[in-house]
Amino acid sequence: MVKAVVCGAAGGIGQPLSLLLKLNPIITELALYDVVNAVGVAADLSHIPTPAQVTGYLPPDNGAEKALKGADIVVIPAGVPRKPGMTRDDLFVNAGICATLAQAIANAAPKAFILVISNPVNSTVPVFAETLKKAGVFDPKRLLGVSHLDVIRASTFVASVLGKPTEASNYSIPVVGGHSGATILPLLSQSKPAIPDILADKEKRDALVNRIQFGGDEVVKAKDGAGSATLSMAQAGAEFANYVIDAAFGGKKGKVVQAYINLSADAGGDAIKKEISSDVEYFSVNIELGPNGIEKILPIGQLDDVEKGLLEAAIKELGPSIEKGVSFQPPPPKL
Numbered sequence: 001m002v003k004a005v006v007c008g009a010a011g012g013i014g015q016p017l018s019l020l021l022k023l024n025p026i027i028t029e030l031a032l033y034d035v036v037n038a039v040g041v042a043a044d045l046s047h048i049p050t051p052a053q054v055t056g057y058l059p060p061d062n063g064a065e066k067a068l069k070g071a072d073i074v075v076i077p078a079g080v081p082r083k084p085g086m087t088r089d090d091l092f093v094n095a096g097i098c099a100t101l102a103q104a105i106a107n108a109a110p111k112a113f114i115l116v117i118s119n120p121v122n123s124t125v126p127v128f129a130e131t132l133k134k135a136g137v138f139d140p141k142r143l144l145g146v147s148h149l150d151v152i153r154a155s156t157f158v159a160s161v162l163g164k165p166t167e168a169s170n171y172s173i174p175v176v177g178g179h180s181g182a183t184i185l186p187l188l189s190q191s192k193p194a195i196p197d198i199l200a201d202k203e204k205r206d207a208l209v210n211r212i213q214f215g216g217d218e219v220v221k222a223k224d225g226a227g228s229a230t231l232s233m234a235q236a237g238a239e240f241a242n243y244v245i246d247a248a249f250g251g252k253k254g255k256v257v258q259a260y261i262n263l264s265a266d267a268g269g270d271a272i273k274k275e276i277s278s279d280v281e282y283f284s285v286n287i288e289l290g291p292n293g294i295e296k297i298l299p300i301g302q303l304d305d306v307e308k309g310l311l312e313a314a315i316k317e318l319g320p321s322i323e324k325g326v327s328f329q330p331p332p333p334k335l
């Protein structure tokens with residue numbers, strides 16, 4: 001019996017994400033919460049014959065906490081998306097929404113795994129952590145910033161540069177750092193299988209790194225004012241949620257993924273700080289998932305000279321974004 005909740009379920013990401021979660025047969029309850037249209041989306045999805053029983057909630061009558069009650073996992077794509085010309089940092093307006101939702105989770109589902117999609121992830125994950133700390137329920141093993149879209153983009157773009165676009169899913173490239181522009185650090189030198197031809201061609205490599213870091217801009221531009229990545233993000237979010245569910249409730253062991261987390265989640269976090277020569281509290285790192293969420297923080301591993309330069313740039317930009325999230329003071333908007 002697994003209860004999943006989507007907050008922001010009626011949005012561009014929320015709807016396809018909820019659909020993909022409805023298709024996971026391990027989920028038996030799927031509660032959808034949004035400030036608009038969540039009941040309609042739930043009614044629609046409820047006609048699909050999979051085990052998850054779908055319910056929808058709006059703000060009146062404490063709808064958020066009703067949706068969240070007893071949740072095992074909460075996925076959060078609530079908030080405003082980017083318009084052309086905006087960076088993810090311009091979305092700090094979402095911090096208030098995140099603080100409000102974090103408080104509702106603290107009240108109704110303090111043990112749930114929390115997967116944060118709302119941007120800017122580099123700041124909204126600290127906002128969640130700080131609100132949960134104040135409520136006395138913060139467990140860093142259960143709070144995960146979803147940077148998985150960067151990982152699926154890396155596989156897709158690498159395969160495309162290699163002229164093997166149909167083989168994208170065979171390429172696995174860890175992406176660490178943060179989830180915004182220069183903070184996104186794709187470790188092409190650790191690609192499996194290895195990609196020596198790309199590594200040897202500076203121009204090709206620089207263009208590829210740039211595309212992975214700024215791939216979201218491609219979508220924002222192409223949608224021309226109608227929003228940012230929604231379908232690819234829904235796929236990334238559902239895939240990532242399913243990894244967490246499989247590890248926590250399906251007994252699957254040893255799954256390693258990257259997520260943007262608080263480095264106090266495991267002793268491996270201190271080793272990361274040494275590896276990156278920085279004392280940032282949040283970083284996207286390799287984690288092993290298990291019954292408690294983050295079972296282990298694993299080393300980043302060997303970086304080549306190009307990646308060492310990118311790491312420096314990433315940390316420089318990440319520090320202030322984390323600080324912004326940590327020092328954020330609600331007043332949150334009304335639910």
Ligand code: NAI
Nearest residue numbers: 008010011012013034035077078079080081117118119149
């Ligand atoms: P959208 O505007 O289509 O949907 C957002 C939904 O959140 C709307 O249905 C809205 O009613 C709802 N919402 C607003 N305030 C709320 C509240 N207080 N409680 C519950 N729901 C609330 O936006 P879209 O495109 O779905 O994007 C959502 C967020 O995801 C944005 O912050 C966007 O920047 C972020 N995003 C993150 C990515 C990542 O890789 N982590 C990738 C793409 C987008």
